[in-house]
Amino acid sequence: MKFEKMIATRDGFGEEIVALGKENPNILVVDADIGKSCKTGAFRKELPDQYLNVGIAEQNCAGVAAGLATCGKIPFVVTYAAFGSMRMCEMIRQEAAYPNLNVKLACSHGGVTPANDGASHQAIEDMGIYRTIPNMTVIMPADAVAARKLVRAAAEHDGPVYLRFTRDKVPVIYGDDETFEIGKAKLLGEGNDVAILANGDTVRLALEAAEQLAADGIKARVLDFHTIKPLDVEAVTAAIEETGKLITVEDHNILNGLGSAVCEVAAELGKGKVKRIGIQDQFGQSAPYERLLAINGVTVENIVEQAKALIG
Amino acid sequence: MKDNLTIAELKNKCVDLKKNVISMIYKAQSGHPGGSLSVADFMTACYWHAMDVDPQNPRWEDRDRFVLSKGHVCPAQYAALAMKGFFPMEVLDTLRKEGSPLQGHPSMTKCPGIDISTGSLGQGLACAVGMAIAGKMDKKNYNVFCALGDGETNEGEIWEACGTAHKYGLDNLIVFVDWNNLQLDGTCDEIMPLLDLAKKFQAFGFETFEINGNDMAEVVDALDKAMASKNGLPKCIIGKTVKGNGVSYMENQVGWHGVAPNDEQYRQAMDELDRQYV
Numbered sequence: 001m002k003f004e005k006m007i008a009t010r011d012g013f014g015e016e017i018v019a020l021g022k023e024n025p026n027i028l029v030v031d032a033d034i035g036k037s038c039k040t041g042a043f044r045k046e047l048p049d050q051y052l053n054v055g056i057a058e059q060n061c062a063g064v065a066a067g068l069a070t071c072g073k074i075p076f077v078v079t080y081a082a083f084g085s086m087r088m089c090e091m092i093r094q095e096a097a098y099p100n101l102n103v104k105l106a107c108s109h110g111g112v113t114p115a116n117d118g119a120s121h122q123a124i125e126d127m128g129i130y131r132t133i134p135n136m137t138v139i140m141p142a143d144a145v146a147a148r149k150l151v152r153a154a155a156e157h158d159g160p161v162y163l164r165f166t167r168d169k170v171p172v173i174y175g176d177d178e179t180f181e182i183g184k185a186k187l188l189g190e191g192n193d194v195a196i197l198a199n200g201d202t203v204r205l206a207l208e209a210a211e212q213l214a215a216d217g218i219k220a221r222v223l224d225f226h227t228i229k230p231l232d233v234e235a236v237t238a239a240i241e242e243t244g245k246l247i248t249v250e251d252h253n254i255l256n257g258l259g260s261a262v263c264e265v266a267a268e269l270g271k272g273k274v275k276r277i278g279i280q281d282q283f284g285q286s287a288p289y290e291r292l293l294a295i296n297g298v299t300v301e302n303i304v305e306q307a308k309a310l311i312g
Numbered sequence: 313m314k315d316n317l318t319i320a321e322l323k324n325k326c327v328d329l330k331k332n333v334i335s336m337i338y339k340a341q342s343g344h345p346g347g348s349l350s351v352a353d354f355m356t357a358c359y360w361h362a363m364d365v366d367p368q369n370p371r372w373e374d375r376d377r378f379v380l381s382k383g384h385v386c387p388a389q390y391a392a393l394a395m396k397g398f399f400p401m402e403v404l405d406t407l408r409k410e411g412s413p414l415q416g417h418p419s420m421t422k423c424p425g426i427d428i429s430t431g432s433l434g435q436g437l438a439c440a441v442g443m444a445i446a447g448k449m450d451k452k453n454y455n456v457f458c459a460l461g462d463g464e465t466n467e468g469e470i471w472e473a474c475g476t477a478h479k480y481g482l483d484n485l486i487v488f489v490d491w492n493n494l495q496l497d498g499t500c501d502e503i504m505p506l507l508d509l510a511k512k513f514q515a516f517g518f519e520t521f522e523i524n525g526n527d528m529a530e531v532v533d534a535l536d537k538a539m540a541s542k543n544g545l546p547k548c549i550i551g552k553t554v555k556g557n558g559v560s561y562m563e564n565q566v567g568w569h570g571v572a573p574n575d576e577q578y579r580q581a582m583d584e585l586d587r588q589y590v
Contacts, residue, residue, distance in 0.1 A: 049449070052445065052480075054472070054475075054476045054479075055472075055475060055476070055479075057469075057472035057473075057475065057476070059434075059435075059438070059468070059469040059472060060438040060441070060469050060472035060473045060475075060476055061438075062438070063435050063436075063437070063438020063439045063441070063442065063469065063473065064438050064439070064441050064442040064445065064473070064476060065442060066428065066438075066439050066442060067379075067428065067438065067439035067440060067441060067442020067443040067444075067445070067446070068442040068443070068445060068446050069442075070377075070420070070427060070428055070439070070442070070443060070446075071373075071442075071443055071446030071447070071450070072373075072446070073446055073449075075442075090432060091435055091438070091469070094429065094430075094431065094432045094435055095428065095429065095435055095438075095439055098419070098421075098429050099419070099420045099421055099428065099429040100421060
C-alpha cells in the first residue's frame with residue numbers, strides 16, 4: 001500500500017486550531033510550556049489575545065481552563081498525552097468532567113510516538129484513564145485530515161473532550177472532503193471474514209494488513225475507531241455479528257483502551273472472538289517508534305498472522 | 313445591586329448565617345462545622361457587602377464570582393445563597409441527602425449560585441484565576457473572590473495558580489486565606505508549618521492584607537481596599553480566624569473539623585449564637 005503524504009497529527013491540530021480561533025474569539029489555547037512541540041506556534045503568533053501560557057504547571061493549567069470555560073470560553077489545554085492524562089487527571093475529573101465544562105484537552109505525543117524520549121514521555125495509559133471518567137469523550141484521529149476534522153468536531157461538542165495526537169509523521173489516508181462524526185467509526189474496508197478495528201497511528205497498519213490478507217483471499221473489514229468513548233457499539237456489534245472474529249489494534253496499553261472497550265461489547269453479547277494487539281502492559285524505552293511498536297507486536301505482520309489464526 | 317449594610321447589620325447577618333450552618337449540619341448529622349464558622353465573616357461580607365450577584369439570574373454574565381476552594385465548608389456558602397434567595401430556605405434541610413442540590417461538596421450543575429464545583433483541595437484558586445482572566449479578556453468589571461483553607465496551601469497547585477494570577481495582572485482576583493491554624497490531622501504547625509503566609513503571597517506577586525478574619529469591620533475594610541486597588545496585582549487577604557468561631561466548645565478544637573453536633577450540643581450552639589446579635 002502506497003501512502004503519498006506523511007504528516008504528524010499534531011500538525012493537523014496546529015493548523016485547525018488557528019482556523020477555529022479566527023472564526024470564534026472564544027476559542028483559546030492554554031499552553032503549559034510545550035506549545036512549540038504541540039504545534040500551537042501559529043496560534044500564539046496569529047491570535048495572541050486568545051493565547052495563554054501558564055508555564056510548567058499542568059494542574060493549574062487544567063483549573064485555569066475550567067475557570068475560563070465557566071465564563072463561556074472554549075479553552076484547548078495543550079500538553080503531552082502523558083501529562084494531560086496523568087499530571088492533570090484529577091483536576092480534569094473534578095473541574096471539567098464533573099461539572100461537564102467545555103474544556104478540550106489537545107495532547108500530542110500519544111502512545112509510543114515520543115519514542116526516543118523514553119517511557120516517561122510515552123503515554124500508553126491515557127485513553128483508558130479518560131475512558132473511565134464520566135462525561136468525557138476520548139478521541140484519537142488516524143491522520144492529519146482526521147485530526148483537523150475531529151478538532152473542529154470537538155470544539156463544536158458541548159462538554160469535555162480528550163484528543164490525542166502523534167508526535168511522529170503518519171500517512172495521510174483520508175481525502176480532504178472526508179467527514180467525521182464523534183462516536184461513529186469509519187468503515188475503511190469491506191469484508192466479512194475478519195474485522196480489524198484500529199485507531200490513531202495504527203489504522204495504517206490495519207489497512208496494510210487488510211491488503212495483504214486480500215492477496216490470500218481473506219476479506220477483512222477495516223474500521224477506524226477514532227472515538228473510543230462514546231464507543232460506536234453499533235459498529236462493534238455489526239462486526240461481531242457479521243464476521244465473528246475481531247482484531248483490535250492500538251498504540252496504547254491493551255488494558256482499558258480500544259481493545260478492552262470492544263471486549264466489553266463482545267462479552268456482554270456473548271459472541272465473537274477478539275484478539276487485542278497493542279502495548280503489552282509494559283513500559284517502553286528509548287528506541288525508534290517503529291521498533292517500539294514491533295517489540296509489542298503492533299505490526300502489519302502480526303495483524304495478518306493473528307487474523308489467519310482467528311480464521312483457522 | 314450590592315447590599316449596603318452597616319457593620320452591625322453585617323454582624324447580625326453573620327450570626328444568622330452561622331445558625332443556619334449549625335442547623336443544617338445538625339439535621340444532616342454530617343458536614344464540617346469548624347471551618348464553616350471560621351469563614352463565616354468573610355462569606356457574609358462577600359455576599360452582603362462586596363459582591364454584586366442576582367439570585368434570580370445566578371449565571372448573570374457580569375456577576376461577581378465566588379470560588380469556595382475549601383469546598384468542605386460549603387454549609388457557609390449554602391446558607392448565604394439561601395438567605396440571598398438563590399433557593400428556598402427549606403432546601404438547607406436537604407444538605408448531603410440523596411437528590412439534594414446541596415452536595416457534601418459544592419456542585420455547580422446542581423446548586424444555583426455555585427460558580428465552580430470544588431471539594432478536592434487546592435484546585436479552586438486555578439479556576440478563580442481562569443474566571444478572572446476571562447473577565448479581563450472580556451473587559452468586564454466583575455471581581456472573583458476565592459476562599460482558601462490554610463491547610464489547603466500545602467497543595468502545590470495553589471502556588472502554580474498564584475504565579476498565573478501575577479503574570480496576567482489579576483487585580484480583579486481577591487483571595488482570602490481562612491487561617492484558623494487547624495487542619496484535619498492537627499494544627500498547621502504540626503502537619504505542615506505555613507511560615508509567613510503573607511510573605512509567601514507577596515513573593516508570588518500578590519498585594520496582601522493581614523487582618524483578624526473574624527472581625528467584621530476588618531474584613532469589610534480589607535475587602536474595600538482590595539477592590540479599590542487597581543494596580544495590576546492580585547490580592548490576598550490573610551485572615552487569622554478561629555475554627556468553630558462563635559460556638560464555645562468548637563472553638564480551636566481540631567476534633568470539630570468534620571463532626572456534627574448532637575441534640576444537646578446543637579441547643580447549646582444555637583443558644584450561644586442567639587446571644588451574639590448586636
